[in-house]
Each structure stands twice: as C-alpha cells, then as structure tokens.
Amino acid sequence: MERQLVLTPNEKKVLRSLQSRYASIDELASAVGISPEAVLQASYMLQEKGLAQVMEKATDVFSLTEEGKRYAQEGLPERKCFSMLHGPTSLEDIKGQMGDAAGIALGWLKKKGWARIEQGRVVPLGAPVGEDERLLRRLLSNEACGDELTEEERDTLKVLERRGLVTSSTEKAFFTRATEEGLTCAKGIELTEEIAQLTPELIRSRAWQKRPLRRYDVHAYAKPAPMGKRHPYVRMLEHMRSIMLSMGFTEIRGEIIQSSFWNFDALFQPQDHPAREMQDTFYLDSEEPLPPGYERVKEMHEHGGDIGSEGWGGVWSEKMARRHVLRTHTTAISLRYLSEHTEPPVKAFCIDRVYRREAIDATHTPEFEQLEGVVMDKGLSLKHLFGYLSTFYAKMGFEEVRFRPAYFPYTEPSVEPEVYIEGLGWVELGGAGIFRKEVTEPLGIRHPVLAWGLGVSRVAMLRLGLKDLRQLYQPDIEWLRSEPVFGR
Template identity: 60%
Template sequence: MSSQYNLTSNEKNVLIALEYLKDASPDELAEKAEMKMETAMQAAFLLEEKGLAQVEESVTEIFELTGEGKKYAEEGLPERQIINTISEPVSMDDLKEKFNPAIVGIATGWLRRKGWAGIENGMIVPTGNAQTSADEHALAAFAGEEKTFGELGADKNVINDLIKRKLVSKIENKQRTIKLTAEGKKLTDAGIVVEEELAQITSELLKSGEWMNKKFRPYNIHTAPKPIYGAKIHPYQRLIDQMRRIFLDMGFTEIKGEAIQSSFWNFDSLFQPQDHPAREMQDTFHLSSTSELPEEYKDNVCAMHEHGGDTESTGWGSKWSEEIACKNVLRTHTTALTIKYLADNPEPPIKAFSIDRAYRRETIDPTHTPEFEQLEGVVMDKDMSFSNLLGCLSEFYHRMGFEDVRFRPGYFPYTEPSVEPEVYVDGLGWVELGGAGVFRKEVTHPLGIKYPVLAWGLGVSRLAMLKLGLKDLRQLYHSDIDWLRKSEVCQL
C-alpha cells in the first residue's frame, strides 16, 4: 500500500515513529526515528504534502522584564519616584537638581498622561490622585520571571506601552507538533517495510549486476529544483561596459582623469563665468586644497573671460581671478577631462570619450544622487559639422537599442549650437538623455585648438534606468541580492 505514495525510507521511518509517539515534538520524532531533527522534519513535511501526517504550529508569546524594567520594578517608575516626593507645586529646575534630568524628562509626560500632575508656568502641580496604575501592577506581576500574557493578567495595551518604553521585551516561542492523519494511520496499520534505497547508481553496481536486485529511490520530476544563480556582472556595470564597447568599436579612445580638478579646468577653461550659480557651495563640492594654473593657457583664458581676447567675442566683461581658478573641486562633470585632453592634443583627428563619475551637491531622491556616472565624448577634426554630431549620437543610441531618436534645441554655456538628445520609450514618450553641441570659440581658442570640436555629455544612470525598467535611481547602488540574482543578463 505504501508503494502508491512513493515513500522514501526516511518518510517510512518517520511514519513508524509516529505510530508509537502519536503526537510528537521535532526532538522526540528525531530521537525515535534515529535521524537528525532537520532530516526528520523534512520527511514530516513531505508526508504532510501527501496527506499522511499533519504538522501543527503554535506560537506562544512570552514576556520578560528588560534590565531597565527590573530596575523600575524595584525602585518604581520615574513618574512614581517623583510624585511620591512632592505634595505641592515644584519647579522643573528643582526636580532636576534632586533627580537625574533624564528621569525628570521621562516622568513629566507620564505624570500628565496618568493625571497625577499638571504643568503650569514651568511648575509640576500634583493633583493628589496617584493611585497604583495598571502598568505598575503589570511590572509587579512579573516577580522577576518570564510570563505569558495569560499569567500576567494585564490589559494588552498596558503591556504594549511597557514594550514601547523598553521595560518589557517579547519573545515568540514557536512550537511544532507532528501526528498521523487518518490516512497515515491506515498505512501504518497495514504495515510498512523499510528497504534500503539507492539514490544513485555506481559503476561497481553496474559491473557486478547487483543493481538489478536493489531498490532505487523514486524521482519526482514535478519537484521544483533548488534555484541556482550563476555569477554575472552587475546590471549597471554591464550597461557601462556596453556603452564603452560601442564607442571603442566606433574608433574612439577612452581617457581617464582625476576626480579632483582645479576650478580652472572644471569651469574657467569652459568659459563659465566665475560668478556663475553652478560654482556656488550649494551646487559644487569645494575642497580646501588648490592647484597651480597652466602657464601656457591661463593668460589666454583670463583675456577671453575679461574682454574676449583677440576674437570677436566680448567675453564676460568682469575681472578674472586666479585665486578662484586655483581652487580645487570634485569634478562636476567629466568635461574637465576631455577639455584638458584636447588642450594636450590639439592636432586632429581626435575621437575620445570617458565614462566616469561626477559629483554635485544634489539632494538624494528617486532621480538625483550626489554621485553619478557621465558619458563624455569629443570629436575634433577638419570640416567637422553639426550634422556629424547628430549622426554620431544617433548611431550610439541605435546601438543601445533605441529605434527612435530626435534632437531638441538646447542651451549650454560652452557649446553653440546646442541640442538635447531624446529617445522614445513605450509608456514614457520622449525622454531627454543629455546635452551636446559644438564647442564655442571662447572655449577652444585660448587652448590653441583650431578646428571644430563636437562634444556631448550623456547621463549614464538615466539611460540605465530606462534599460533596466527602474523608477528609482538609488536601486542602481543598493546591495539587493534578490534583484541582482533575478536581473536578466540579456534583454531582447
């Protein structure tokens, strides 16, 4: 009869043990069945699925006094200690001289809540009605021992208040009882034969032919296997690697640089005025250190800012300060790297990009973080045009899997003309993903760059949110092992 259930030897041994024990705890079952408790319970749960055994669970709540609770059970609650010492109005300052200020602070609210005293003009005024409260009765009921709720005989709200005051702690004691069902009883009454079962065939069994006389453990093809999560690259890093691969395949050179940059390279070389709001403390991480200015460029940049140098530009018309330009900052964009790379390599052709971290004083929310990754790129060559820029960016976004790409006119301090690339996403519509343009003469001329420079800065994290279907930017940086395990390696 047991064969119809495909019982394993462990399940048979548990059934035989339950026949003698009737109702058994996990420890009793394991001892009788001569198994480890984990093995016995695994077999019991399998028997429960087959309707041959029943596993009942019960939870008993046990309460005990904390260290602070034991102290107050002996000395009295803070409000009791104070009310027992006053019979007339007394000032808070006088109480703090007599008692620990922390106790006075705790007691004040409870004195008012229990109606034992009021507060008038900074004075504690007793009401004359300070009978033993329910929480005091509850503390006394513990008598220094662990108690169940029924043994305490207290109101549930009173116990909860004591738990909130950290005077009582609650422990949940889970208990399991295993017993036979009627169907299991029929099976044991009919008799159960425990045979040795093999889980795996070996070469020795095959050679000797003994496998023909052995009983093999049945294999349930409907049992879900334990999930196995293979090692894989973090989804965000995978996307960054994909972007890097696209630009490398397009013939670009990757550049790297320091996170700490002088204001000269981060702002001034990009023709950003020294009184621009983006330089303020609320937008930029300023450091106490400074850097030396490049002698070959600082005079040209100064002239460009003050009056436009020897170009047709009028500059900003204000005094340029070397002291401000020397101050170090955490780079607010990776453009600081690409402009310096262009200054060091002024001869065409140049095709360079960087994917690195930038820093801004942003309030953390679902779409902003103080640290973020930026994809920066430049192309410098003879006869480069605005249409070349649009074609380059369109190619990148197409390779990233976005079919529809468009460009909207934009404004940026150091490019003209300027655009904001947008991609179409089902359910969201057109989404802006960065800024691009052609460097202004005010940027390139002081650095000795004589040819057009196409430049762009793209938000890597925003692009990652779209590709990974996230609504909160912070998820990219959370250590959520479940999300990492279940994230798709390839999205088609």
C-alpha cells in the first residue's frame, strides 16, 4: 500500500514559494515569513520526499589579522627596509635601524628579488609594488571572497596566510528549488491552521472538531537519543574485579609511591638490573626507612641466604633500596600483603595503575592498569596456576588458552599465558609463575606462592576492537556513544 504524503505547515509554506530555479534560504525566509533555520529544515525534509533539491555552496573568505592590518597601513617589513636603501648599505646599519624585524625584511627582500646581499652589504635591485601589498590594502577596506579572486591572487593570499597576515574561513550558503514533482504537488496545497497538540481547552470546547489535526508519519525514524552509560574500559575493569571476587579472591590496594625495596629488592631483582634504570622507572627525590628484617633480603642478594642460592653477589645498597619510585607493577602491593599474611591460605588480587617511562605510541603509555593475582597455600604447583589462569581467561571470553615457558627474575618456573584471537593468532597477555624461594624465604613465607600479572589495557584493546591504546583515555564522545552497553 502506498504511503500517504504528509507535509508539515512549514513544508507547505516553503513548497508553495519554490520555483524551478534555485532561491537562497534568506530570500525564501523573507517571502514565507519564517526563520532561515526553519526554511532550511523544511527544505531538507522536502528533499527527502523528492519534492525539492537543496544545494550547498561553500565560499572561502579572507580577512586581515591584527598584524596584517598594521602592515597594510604602515607597509611590509621588506618595503620599509627597501626604503632605507639609497645605495649599498651595510647589514649592521639595517639591523641597527630595524631591530628584530631586520631578519624577516632581509629574507623577503632576497626572495622577492628586490635586493641582494654581498660582502656584508645589501644592494638594492628595484622594488615594484607587489601583488601582496595591493591585496593587503584591498583587504584593509573589505573582506575578499574566493569567487572574486583570480588564481594568482589566491596563491598570493596563501603566502600571506603562511606569514600570519591573513586568515581564511569558509562560509556556507544554501539554495533550494522545487522538483517537477514538487511543482505539481504545490498546486494542490492549501494552507490551513492545524492543531499540533490537543490541550484540555480544545477538548472541552470541542474546537478540535472544527480544525484539522496535524498528521504524523509514524514510519519516520526518530533521532537517536544517546543514553548515559559507564565508560567501556571502566566496565571491563569492573568485570575483571567481579570475576576475581567470584573465584574467592580478596581485593587489596596500596600506595602509588613505593620504596625501591618493595618494588624491586624484595622481588630479588638485582640492583643493577636494566629495569631499574631511569628510562624505565620514575624515581622521586624522597626515601622511606627500610622495614624490620630487611637484613634477610640483603643477605639473599649478596650471598643467597641459607637456601643454597648463590644470590647476586656484590654489595647491596641500603640507600638505593630506600629510594622512592612510582610503582612499576602492582606486585609490590601483593608482596607487602604476603609479608603481613604469611600463614596459608591466601588468595588476593589487585587492579590498579602502574607507571613506567615509556614513549607514547599506539601500544604504549607511561601509565596503565595492571591486574595482579597471588595464591599461597600448601602443596601448590604449576598445574594449579594453569587452572586459575584458564578459568579467569575463560570467564573473560577467551576460549583457547595456552602457556609458553618464559623468564622473570622473581618466579621459577615462569610462563606467559597466550589466548587465541581470530585474525591475530596467539596473543601474549601477561606473565605468571611461582615465586622463587629467594623472594619468599626472607619474608617468612614457607609455602608456594602462585603469582601472575596482566596488562589490562591490552585485553581492553582486544575486547573493544581498538588499534590505538590512547583511545581508552581520550574523550571521544562518538566512540563512547557507539560502544554497546554490554562489552563484546
């Protein structure tokens, strides 16, 4: 069944005024007696119905900056400089008279061929009136539209724009004309006052029975109304937190500023390890006292303690261990927690921000979120670690998980979990392992500790289909509106 054509009062008014030739929106507004904005809206609605055509015309408009106005009145620097030349003139004299403007003036003198410089002197060659000077004077009295300019004048204005003397903007004008169908339709239009909304007074007086009611097109698409919702990255962090809690873990938090002792030394990371260098770590000009029992960590570094380890040798620096850093991982929080809870069972996790001196690009930022998990209990082994990680990744929606041998200074054995992503293959998503005895023994921990760390932002990129990590932190309102309420 053919749908009946429905026109609003403004569409009817505009259509009755349209002809086969284009008319400007301002002309139509004056003729119809409604605002130009209402005319333009009605014109586009008529265009969707095939009754009108809307043409948009963009025009470049050039005008002077404040500096350009000054030069239009006083003359360009090169013109002022040329007026000083009554013959070959030394560069020192010109610089003395023109000051900071001398460099600009001399550069343009040479570029325009008005003078040459030889043996420390400026030799005039003749300075005709330039096209740029003529345009500056013209713009001083009025703006110039692109339609009025020759190609040569446009090129000159581009040069003046690069010099910061001219600015350009684009002005848009709209024109509308009726189609053949629109002209035919306009002949049968009658303008009558319609009721757009029923009020109690219209109903009580029955006046609505004597006037036509405005028709509404129930098939027309309504304008999307974006809803308020949480940031997709925040939703993902909350989802990870709920998974860990559902698996029986306790959430822990800690300070952003940590001592090097907890961030590096307690993890049996040697004090000459490359990760401690300034290019990886944000160091602060402050310190904190070493905790009681730090001597056991010192002994482990220097001699390997009494567990048969060789340690790292050398002299362990207490001053270096006291120095504050912005935490480079959340393992410092987990280790402090374990040092205060040395009796099993312990299941804890931390989701928080960490800091490293990284160059910002599509896959790196100097601050990012990390998920850290630790489990300490009697008789734990690598198969238990695989079970925890496989369960976590499955709940995150990754169906295929595998583990590849790896090396980390504070775990042995160590693995890197990988998940399979369609179109990308196997993607590494963190590091995991069992804490070495060099880490646990000095802290009084006598049972195995499973530990893993996960870069949350990398998971977010995969789940949200992003190619640039920075998009997670930018206020891109269109992307935020387009993301579904429930993550992918």
